[in-house]
Amino acid sequence: MEGEPEPYTGISRIIGLLKILKEKGGASDLYQLGVDLHLELGEELQIVKAAESLGFVITPESDIALTPLGEEILEKDINGRKKLIRERLLTLPLFSRVFEWLEAEEEESLSMEPLKRKIGEAFPNEDVDTAFSMLVNWGRYAELFGYNAAREELYVDRGV
Amino acid sequence: MTSRRSDFLSLRNVARDFTRETRSYRAIDNLSLDVEEGEFVAIVGPSGCGKSTLLRILQGLIPPTSGEVFYKDRPQDGVNSDMAMVFQGFALLPWLSVRDNVALGLVARGRKPSEIDRTVSFYIDKVGLEGYEEAYPRELSGGMKQRVGLARALAIEPRILLMDEPFSNLDALTSVTLRDEVLMLWQDPEMPVRTIIMVTHIIEEAIQMADRVVVLSRRPTHVVREIAVDLPRPRSRKHPEFERLSDEIFSLIS
Numbered sequence: 001m002e003g004e005p006e007p008y009t010g011i012s013r014i015i016g017l018l019k020i021l022k023e024k025g026g027a028s029d030l031y032q033l034g035v036d037l038h039l040e041l042g043e044e045l046q047i048v049k050a051a052e053s054l055g056f057v058i059t060p061e062s063d064i065a066l067t068p069l070g071e072e073i074l075e076k077d078i079n080g081r082k083k084l085i086r087e088r089l090l091t092l093p094l095f096s097r098v099f100e101w102l103e104a105e106e107e108e109s110l111s112m113e114p115l116k117r118k119i120g121e122a123f124p125n126e127d128v129d130t131a132f133s134m135l136v137n138w139g140r141y142a143e144l145f146g147y148n149a150a151r152e153e154l155y156v157d158r159g160v
Numbered sequence: 161m162t163s164r165r166s167d168f169l170s171l172r173n174v175a176r177d178f179t180r181e182t183r184s185y186r187a188i189d190n191l192s193l194d195v196e197e198g199e200f201v202a203i204v205g206p207s208g209c210g211k212s213t214l215l216r217i218l219q220g221l222i223p224p225t226s227g228e229v230f231y232k233d234r235p236q237d238g239v240n241s242d243m244a245m246v247f248q249g250f251a252l253l254p255w256l257s258v259r260d261n262v263a264l265g266l267v268a269r270g271r272k273p274s275e276i277d278r279t280v281s282f283y284i285d286k287v288g289l290e291g292y293e294e295a296y297p298r299e300l301s302g303g304m305k306q307r308v309g310l311a312r313a314l315a316i317e318p319r320i321l322l323m324d325e326p327f328s329n330l331d332a333l334t335s336v337t338l339r340d341e342v343l344m345l346w347q348d349p350e351m352p353v354r355t356i357i358m359v360t361h362i363i364e365e366a367i368q369m370a371d372r373v374v375v376l377s378r379r380p381t382h383v384v385r386e387i388a389v390d391l392p393r394p395r396s397r398k399h400p401e402f403e404r405l406s407d408e409i410f411s412l413i414s
Contacts, residue, residue, distance in 0.1 A: 010301045010303060010304075010334065012301065012303035012304075012333070012334040012337040012338065013303075013331065013333040013334050013337070014333075015336075015337045015340075016332070016333030016334055016335070016336035016337040017333055019336050019337065019340060020333070020336060023396055023397065023398070037332055037333065038332065047333070077344055077348075078286070078287065078288040078341055078344060078345075079285070079288065079290075081288070082288060082290070082291075136299075137301070139291075140291040140292050140295065141288075141291060141292075142291070143290055143291040144291075146291065146294070147295070147299075148294060149294075149295070149296060149299055157291055159290070
């Protein structure tokens, strides 16, 4: 089984969660949802938190419900979904700050280590390794950031 | 089972024997199956029943011991270059980038670099891999790896896409998303591939996606029943007909 060993949640899993919720009529009890999906509580909460941070679900009390934005992304095609995620990422402080930092660089890129240091200083409550993995993976999906693994550089994806 | 032979793709009374340690056994026996162009056919059956062998016979990778495969009304001889396969284990080359993995089939077919470039970019965009072009397989989640496998198969612009348990190496939520995306691609008028034949052991997946579910028996494998799925897409598992079909197929397999 190819799971996601990474500490972040992949976008495909988030969209999968939204689709399951939609099938359940748009809302569910959080506990029941985890049982239905055979997810451990910790894993379920990680996915739910990621979906919530992007504005696709809300979690009042012990329930979970799709937001209008969560409904909207399901209606879109593959590239429409990527575009919407890109818009959402730019509303997150971590992504918008890193985007500004990269834009300020001459080559619109930063090496991993200096970037991690800057993240650690600006976001003392974030785990920098998790934050960096998210920047690379969500950033690539949304065509916001590119990452060159050989040079260990994150850059602004200008689609060239 | 004695219906008119399809003039698109047809297997007639196919049998296949294998030899293991000097003992010969029959994996597939008297199997007939017709597929029309534009159909999405799912093949389900108990594990070890020879579903993957059947796909390989269809593609011409292994010949049947007896019986015939007809493609476009002619007996098929050798590998069918109008077909491409998506594998359960992704089958990516770890030392190649996403872009180069997608280009593999085109390079092997000796296409011009400018054409390879254009085609690869088109399919990378279609499956949602833009942004990952220079990533290597080790950097990708399972879902992204399978999108690479899908783009590579689509890039040779096959008329028939064969999928061998394409979602069974993915976690449940990722496979929900990828099934949805494969259906979007199949229904996309810009996609040249119109016909999909998918092997799966997940009954729900077959009903969710296919126009027709072909149920196979245990070895020696033959077709037990063909079941048309007339539900509109997107299909809900809660629909009573969905549940009825599920039960019907389950009782045939178990």
